[in-house]
Amino acid sequence: MLVDLPMLWIIILDIVAWFFFHMTISLLLMKVPDSWYEKTQKGFTSWKWEKNGSIWQSLFRIKDWKKFLPDGTMIISEGYNKTHLPATDLESINKFIIETKRAELTHWLLIPPAFLFFIWNPIWAGLIMIVYALIANVPFIMAQRFNRPRLERLYRLTLNRQKKKKLIKN
Template identity: 45%
Template sequence: MQVFSFSLFWTIVIDIAAWTFFHLAISALCLRLPLATFQNEAFWSRIYPWEKSGALWDQLFRVKAWKGRLIDGASLFRSGYQKKTLHGTGKEDLQTFAEETERAELTHWLSILPAPLFFLWNPPMVGWLMIVYAVVFNLPFIITQRYNRGRIKKMLS
């Protein structure tokens, strides 16, 4: 339900500013979480047998063909962990990489949550478009993290 009304120009400016704020704030908050937070294999981040160690994601979405084109958000933050390539092939390196994919996945799940707030200052149709944007923008990153983590977990087992 639209509570605030602005001109088209200001609505677009507010939408862009709000998404920028939400993406950066959620990313910064998730970066502050200790890595130990991601060692418990929570239900949302666990790789399930039906995912075939990540292979399912490549079968359904051809992840290998496009994952290299995604921007690694870690490059926006000094303390971010780059996930474009492995940092090593030792067990500890692989475990850290897997945990960082959990952090990235959580970041993208949480980045979808603010979408309903856009109904406060946008007409209903635009509010729904914001929800579609949030899902369409974040889903490739979520899929890629699950794909990579599945492969890493297979290497670790």
Template identity: 35%
Template sequence: MLRLVMPQALTVLVDIVAWGVFHAATGYAAHRLDDRRLARDGWLLRQRPFEDRGRWYRRRLRIHRWKDRLPDAGDLFRGGMSKRHVPTYDVAGLETFARETRRAELAHWWALFCGPLFVLWNPPLAAVLLIAYGVLVNLPFIVIQRYNRFRIDALMDRRGR
């Protein structure tokens, strides 16, 4: 496999900048997605049986205890929306919130999928550590978005959509 060889200090700098660029680029790409593309869960975003409408995250991960401690950059780009609070509890507000959780989840999945690019210029151990970093940084946000969306979906079902 072809691997770029750089001095160690430069490699570390490139790794830091690369993660920043990957997160910014995937966040911006998700921000630019048309709302119609986010109206429904696709294959990646759909609920899995074990998730039990988000209850699994609450029971096993105790997500309700730590999710509000993580930062929210949903309003980083102009026109974006923070997911700290549901905008309104009418159907339109709940659908908007669910759509924005899909957008955020996709951004974090895409950033996580950038991890294997680190094998192009890092030694194997460093590449594994950088990929693990990407998983550790993005997975909690993916879990939070899924948990919130499943709760919103349950609320909309109770209200009769």
């Protein structure tokens, strides 16, 4: 601990700091244009070992609990609600894919600030902050990495159906 504060002030500072990090990172990433998320694939594509997201179901039974994860629109109403796909047209599916990228990046970026808490917290409390950051963010990252490959598959299927319909009409 670099800064020595009474425990009550440490607790207050922890709460305020986490609120600040959550809100600032979330709001900043909402300002990033959709076009950036559309173009950016690096880090957002499924890794081979994820088996197009199915690893999350087989190891963690994600379908059983992901519905209980709160959506950020509960706090930031301008956000995009990802509790369900609003429609199955290409535009809606694409927007949902973009928002899974935005959510995943947000939750990845919410983990590193935990290390700053060592500045004013005792080591044991700093470790608790790291555990909190992981518990509060990893399930959301897993949900995005589970959902996105399924949405991308739906997007490709929908696109192919539309192309076939156009061929039949012509």
